[in-house]
Amino acid sequence: DAGVIQSPRHEVTEMGQEVTLRCKPISGHNSLFWYRQTMMRGLELLIYFNNNVPIDDSGMPEDRFSAKMPNASFSTLKIQPSEPRDSAVYFCASSSGVVSYNEQFFGPGTRLTVL
Amino acid sequence: GNSVTQMEGPVTLSEEAFLTINCTYTATGYPSLFWYVQYPGEGLQLLLKATKADDKGSNKGFEATYRKETTSFHLEKGSVQVSDSAVYFCALSESGTASKLTFGTGTRLQVTL
Numbered sequence: 001d002a003g004v005i006q007s008p009r010h011e012v013t014e015m016g017q018e019v020t021l022r023c024k025p026i027s028g029h030n031s032l033f034w035y036r037q038t039m040m041r042g043l044e045l046l047i048y049f050n051n052n053v054p055i056d057d058s059g060m061p062e063d064r065f066s067a068k069m070p071n072a073s074f075s076t077l078k079i080q081p082s083e084p085r086d087s088a089v090y091f092c093a094s095s096s097g098v099v100s101y102n103e104q105f106f107g108p109g110t111r112l113t114v115l
Numbered sequence: 116g117n118s119v120t121q122m123e124g125p126v127t128l129s130e131e132a133f134l135t136i137n138c139t140y141t142a143t144g145y146p147s148l149f150w151y152v153q154y155p156g157e158g159l160q161l162l163l164k165a166t167k168a169d170d171k172g173s174n175k176g177f178e179a180t181y182r183k184e185t186t187s188f189h190l191e192k193g194s195v196q197v198s199d200s201a202v203y204f205c206a207l208s209e210s211g212t213a214s215k216l217t218f219g220t221g222t223r224l225q226v227t228l
Contacts, residue, residue, distance in 0.1 A: 004158075033215075042220045043159075043204065056215065091158055103149075104216060106158030 002026075004107035006092050012113045018080040021110045024073055025094030033104060034067055034077050035091040043091075049075065082114045117142045121205050121219035128195055128226050136190040136222045138179075138205035146207040148172075148181050148188040149216065153202045162190075162203070195226045 005024040013019055025032050033048040047057040049069045057067070069075040079086055089111050093104040122137040140146065147166045151159040163172030168183035177192045188205060205219040
């Protein structure tokens with residue numbers, strides 16, 4: 001199994017530009033999570049989906065952030081417009097997670113730099 | 116709400132030293148507890164877990180015991196190696212929440228020769 005796949009691995013953009021991060025979860029997993037990691041705030045859960053449906057988006061910082069999961073094998077996290085404070089590593093994780101002790105499998109992350 | 120508190124890092128140890136990283140939690144119900152490890156430039160990966168009180172999770176020489184009476188899940192290893200240098204995250208998942216995790220802030224471990 002290829003594991004969770006994220007693209008791009010690195011993204012450098014200018015303030016005001018739209019950024020789209022992509023994630024392919026592990027086949028057969030029905031829960032998908034987007035996290036943001038910064039030195040200041042640590043690891044934050046932004047949003048998670050169960051069976052392609054957003055369950056909890058309370059961690060999404062503001063309306064500039066949106067996430068979609070059009071099917072079981074693909075999700076996007078979009079930032080429009082981007083700001084320098086959005087610079088962080090964004091992780092996608094998936095789980096077969098219908099029970100609380102199921103492991104989350106993390107992708108390698110996308111390092112976003114907004115200039 | 117749920118929360119996880121970890122000891123501040125960085126923790127710097129010599130190879131073969133004993134490691135303890137403290138973790139305490141606050142949760143309603145009966146959470147499952149996890150330790151994840153993040154090596155430089157990588158995503159997090161599960162190190163060990165425990166799903167009920169008094170369970171001991173273990174992997175790669177690391178172990179942690181789920182202590183309900185002290186709401187703790189401290190990570191220990193008897194003899195660390197340079198290759199154990201990483202950031203360690205304690206996390207909990209409350210029952211019935213489809214594996215949604217609440218993470219601690221992470222503890223960086225640096226092991227030197």
